[in-house]
Amino acid sequence: MSAARTLATARRVLRQLRHDPRTIGLLLFIPVLLLVLLYYVFDADRRSFDSIGASLLGIFPMVTMFLVTSIATLRERTSGTLERLLSMPLAKADLIGGYALAFGVLAVAQAALATAVAVWFLDLDIAGSPWLLLVIALLDALLGTALGLFVSAFAASEFQVVQFMPAVIFPQILLCGLFAPRGSMQPVLEGLSNVLPMSYAVDGMTEVLHHTGATGDFFRDLAVVAGSALLVLTLGAATLRRRTA
Helix, strand or coil, X not given: CCHHHHHHHHHHHHHHHHCCHHHHHHHHHHHHHHHHHHHHHCCCXXXXXXXXXXXXXXXXXXXXXXXXXXXXXXXXXXXXXXXXXXXXXXXXXXXXXXXXXXXXXXXXXXXXXXXXXXXXXXXXXXXXXXXXXXXXXXXXXXXXXXXXXXXXXXXXXXXXXXXXXXXXXXXXXHHCCCCCCHHXXXXXXXXXXXXXXXXXXXXXXXXXXXXXCCCHHXXXXXXXXXXXXXXXXXXXXXXXXXXXX
């Protein structure tokens, strides 16, 4: 793996995204608008907003980064850009690392903006540090990026990418503990939720909500989300095929 080639790939992806303001708007402002909407939905019950809002800070970045990354990568696959890049002396790790780094930069901006608005403008009441919220929101966004890179290999069109949402993202939202405590679920569903990374993203946000410092459970949740992102990035690299004429 070459740092120079990885950075060159990241710069190329960022240049392309710079000319797509709609995608930038989707990434940066849709999570914020949804949080503001949720704030007024729970206008008469701010305690519920604190609980659900913290959880959604872990869910929104993953969902939006999944959509944007999968569609952007699919375009590169279908246009032949990836095939041309792989015909050059560019390692798969350089390519995947470059994409992850480019979208990671956007993930940092997205997570920072959403966390800042939730804490300082919507008065999200948390016991812990906002920086801990930011860290796990960033890892959630990186996990969404990794899932998007992986899923793009199995779609032939942007419509098919959207169809992966019910299969990859929606079950995690239903089972992550947002709607009901995971311990109260039917045992099979509880066991399934225990292996889904979004469950640990929500648990990590809940730890920050209720504890003044970083707990052992928080670091466990952090490690699971980060490890899941690394695993999915590795699987994404395996879907890249170098073709020869």
